[in-house]
Amino acid sequence: MNLDDCHNFRDFRKLAKKKLPSPIFHYIDGAADDEITYDRNTSSFNDVDLVPNVLRGVENVDLSTTIFGKKLDLPFYLAPTALQRLFHYDGERAVGKAAQKFNTMFGVSALATVSVEEIASLVDTPKMFQFYFHKDRGLNDSCLERAKAAKFDVMALTVDTITGGNRERDLRTGFTSPPKLTPSSLFSFATKPMWGINYLTKGKFELPHLQDYVKEGTDTNTSIGQYFSTMLDQSMNWKDAEKLCSQWGGHFALKGIMSVEDAKRAVDIGCTGIMVSNHGGRQLDGSRAPFDQLAEIVDAVGDKLDVICEGGFQRGTHMLKALSLGAKACSGGRLYLYALAAGGQAGVERAIEKYKAELVRDMKLMGCTKISDLNRDNLRFRR
Amino acid sequence: MKLKDCHNFSDFRKLAKKKLPSPIFHYIDGGADDELTLRRNTESFNDCDLVPNILASVGKPDLSTTVFGKKIDMPIFLSPTAMQRLYHHDGDKASARAAEKFGTFYSMSTMANNSIEEIADISSGPKLFQLYVHKDNSITDDLIDRCRVSKFDGMCLTVDTLVAGNREKDHRTGFTTPPKLTLQSLMSFALHPQWVFNYFTHGKFEMSNVKNKTDKGTNISKSVIEYINEQYDPAMSWKDAEYCVKKWNGPFALKGVMAVEDAKKSYRYWVHSNNGFKSWRKAAGWVKITF
Numbered sequence: 178m179n180l181d182d183c184h185n186f187r188d189f190r191k192l193a194k195k196k197l198p199s200p201i202f203h204y205i206d207g208a209a210d211d212e213i214t215y216d217r218n219t220s221s222f223n224d225v226d227l228v229p230n231v232l233r234g235v236e237n238v239d240l241s242t243t244i245f246g247k248k249l250d251l252p253f254y255l256a257p258t259a260l261q262r263l264f265h266y267d268g269e270r271a272v273g274k275a276a277q278k279f280n281t282m283f284g285v286s287a288l289a290t291v292s293v294e295e296i297a298s299l300v301d302t303p304k305m306f307q308f309y310f311h312k313d314r315g316l317n318d319s320c321l322e323r324a325k326a327a328k329f330d331v332m333a334l335t336v337d338t339i340t341g342g343n344r345e346r347d348l349r350t351g352f353t354s355p356p357k358l359t360p361s362s363l364f365s366f367a368t369k370p371m372w373g374i375n376y377l378t379k380g381k382f383e384l385p386h387l388q389d390y391v392k393e394g395t396d397t398n399t400s401i402g403q404y405f406s407t408m409l410d411q412s413m414n415w416k417d418a419e420k421l422c423s424q425w426g427g428h429f430a431l432k433g434i435m436s437v438e439d440a441k442r443a444v445d446i447g448c449t450g451i452m453v454s455n456h457g458g459r460q461l462d463g464s465r466a467p468f469d470q471l472a473e474i475v476d477a478v479g480d481k482l483d484v485i486c487e488g489g490f491q492r493g494t495h496m497l498k499a500l501s502l503g504a505k506a507c508s509g510g511r512l513y514l515y516a517l518a519a520g521g522q523a524g525v526e527r528a529i530e531k532y533k534a535e536l537v538r539d540m541k542l543m544g545c546t547k548i549s550d551l552n553r554d555n556l557r558f559r560r
Numbered sequence: 561m562k563l564k565d566c567h568n569f570s571d572f573r574k575l576a577k578k579k580l581p582s583p584i585f586h587y588i589d590g591g592a593d594d595e596l597t598l599r600r601n602t603e604s605f606n607d608c609d610l611v612p613n614i615l616a617s618v619g620k621p622d623l624s625t626t627v628f629g630k631k632i633d634m635p636i637f638l639s640p641t642a643m644q645r646l647y648h649h650d651g652d653k654a655s656a657r658a659a660e661k662f663g664t665f666y667s668m669s670t671m672a673n674n675s676i677e678e679i680a681d682i683s684s685g686p687k688l689f690q691l692y693v694h695k696d697n698s699i700t701d702d703l704i705d706r707c708r709v710s711k712f713d714g715m716c717l718t719v720d721t722l723v724a725g726n727r728e729k730d731h732r733t734g735f736t737t738p739p740k741l742t743l744q745s746l747m748s749f750a751l752h753p754q755w756v757f758n759y760f761t762h763g764k765f766e767m768s769n770v771k772n773k774t775d776k777g778t779n780i781s782k783s784v785i786e787y788i789n790e791q792y793d794p795a796m797s798w799k800d801a802e803y804c805v806k807k808w809n810g811p812f813a814l815k816g817v818m819a820v821e822d823a824k825k826s827y828r829y830w831v832h833s834n835n836g837f838k839s840w841r842k843a844a845g846w847v848k849i850t851f
């Protein structure tokens with residue numbers, strides 16, 4: 178199986194599974210507890226049907242949308258995800274360059290494996306920095322200042338990881354970062370020699386945003402759950418978020434909002450956007466799916482800030498549904514992560530190309546030529 | 561597979577299945593008829609989504625709650641279950657000690673293999689006793705008196721087991737208590753020598769709470785179904801429940817209330833007959849698990 182054989186989300190996932198040592202694959206692929214929320218994130222799209230209009234002259238489709246004051250050529254972007262160099266040795270470089278090629282946004286995680294400075298030198302299209310609120314205020318200031326100096330366009334504060342989710346697949350595979358060789362994982366690493374060779378020969382694995390501050394940043398093997406539970410500040414509250422927002426002084430978003438009440442407060446503290454998200458089902462299993470919760474939130478604050486629907490997207494039609502409900506844009510992680518593992522920058526580009534082609538085709542079949550043509554009249558809920 | 565490989569409910573289930581002779585595993589694992597209700601009990605949680613709030617300065621959450629007039633450290637406790645010595649040779653002692661360690665209720669079944677006194681001896685944690693109304697009134701009285709002497713904190717009367725449920729897995733595996741070796745089950749017991757060894761070397765198997773009152777409690781291999789049908793009084797009525805409440809004169813719950821009407825009735829009886837039993841009202845309606 179090659180990149181050429183990948184036509185959709187599932188194909189990329191399959192190829193990624195082939196290429197990655199199993200602890201790493203399951204770190205991407207897994208979610209919390211029984212993964213019920215994770216499944217619902219995608220299956221929620223199937224409870225609503227698209228109702229097309231015909232005979233509208235649809236030869237030219239414009240997929241562009243504007244969020245955080247930036248015009249993007251696509252109505253979806255690449256969510257910030259941690260540790261990308263574990264998935265492919267180019268990591269964030271590959272993802273950033275692919276996003277740039279299509280003029281869409283991409284997020285760089287606080288747990289990125291390439292520095293914001295290097296990313297800024299490679300990519301001049303819109304960029305988001307994803308911020309974790311650490312106990313160490315020096316580390317927080319450093320992250321913020323560096324992202325600001327590197328001219329990142331948006332800062333997103335992740336608010337749904339106050340403690341580590343229960344990722345049971347990671348418990349079983351013993352996933353840590355950097356990868357630790359245990360007897361049980363050794364076999365899996367040994368059967369994927371190409372991954373091992375690349376990992377060891379394409380530059381040292383680091384977490385450039387953390388390494389000056391913490392040992393977890395570099396050589397000690399830490400599980401992600403441990404990182405969340407020990408390094409992040411669990412007393413984080415609205416005051417902290419508000420302070421951060423003004424300290425940043427630019428477009429600021431809360432990533433992981435679910436309740437209407439919180440969405441309204443985000444407006445009050447000066448946010449210009451929110452991601453309705455449950456962290457890809459990786460934190461609170463049993464939590465509501467972004468798409469299920471979207472309408473309520475759009476109705477409450479959609480005219481005051483950019484509401485982004487995040488998670489579960491595997492198809493262009495999923496995005497059309499979220500956009501029809503009123504999301505300004507869609508965002509996803511696994512959407513491009515499997516493709517990154519499957520083929521680096523070329524893989525991510527192929528994935529974006531596929532979703533873009535799907536969107537164009539689906540827009541035409543819906544009788545729409547621009548994103549603003551989409552609205553709730555296009556949708557019928559089955560219940 | 562070991563205990564340290566168990567991260568969740570289904571892991572523990574898997575390991576239990578490995579360790580137990582199959583008639584015993586299926587006695588725990590099975591439900592009635594087609595097990596639709598057994599499945600629905602868990603699935604029902606998935607028909608509802610949680611909507612989290614963020615940036616709430618959570619720090620350390622306080623999980624404590626108050627039931628039966630007792631503050632417990634976590635909002636879940638161990639329901640009474642029969643014959644725990646079949647599952648592990650430490651039986652109720654193990655679960656009582658574990659509950660005490662986490663500051664929550666341990667519950668003792670009428671059909672426990674340890675006596676009320678034995679458990680009171682080893683655990684000072686919060687304790688609940690689960691009562692069945694026996695045809696022989698003196699058994700019921702005796703149980704209530706002993707719980708009072710042993711300072712149990714609350715009592716619950718099981719009201720959904722007037723007749724035994726149709727546990728088809730038990731029919732198939734030939735589950736009886738004490739375990740009877742039939743040709744059918746012999747294989748499975750033979751395949752779990754460790755269990756058999758522990759079972760025979762860690763004291764006599766008995767239903768300690770009723771052993772003096774009925775020979776059914778001890779030697780004769782009875783299926784649980786037969787036991788229930790012979791010993792428990794299917795004529796049990798609200799009057800009997802009221803009798804128990806008065807006799808116990810402390811926190812008291814009905815276990816297995818489903819209809820709103822019955823929940824209300826529990827409350828009315830409370831108003832009529834007692835003034836001090838707040839937890840009866842609270843408890844009615846939320847405990848719905850059979851033994």
Ligand SMILES: Cc1cc2nc3c(=O)[nH]c(=O)nc-3n(C[C@H](O)[C@H](O)[C@H](O)COP(=O)(O)O)c2cc1C
Nearest residue numbers: 205256257258259286335456457488489509510511
């Ligand atoms: C492997 C992986 C790593 C992630 N790392 C981060 C992270 O470092 N910071 C963050 O805010 N979100 C992180 N996320 C969550 C994503 O930003 C996004 O919310 C999620 O992937 C959306 O769900 P989807 O994968 O179904 O699209 C991560 C997700 C995955 C799958």
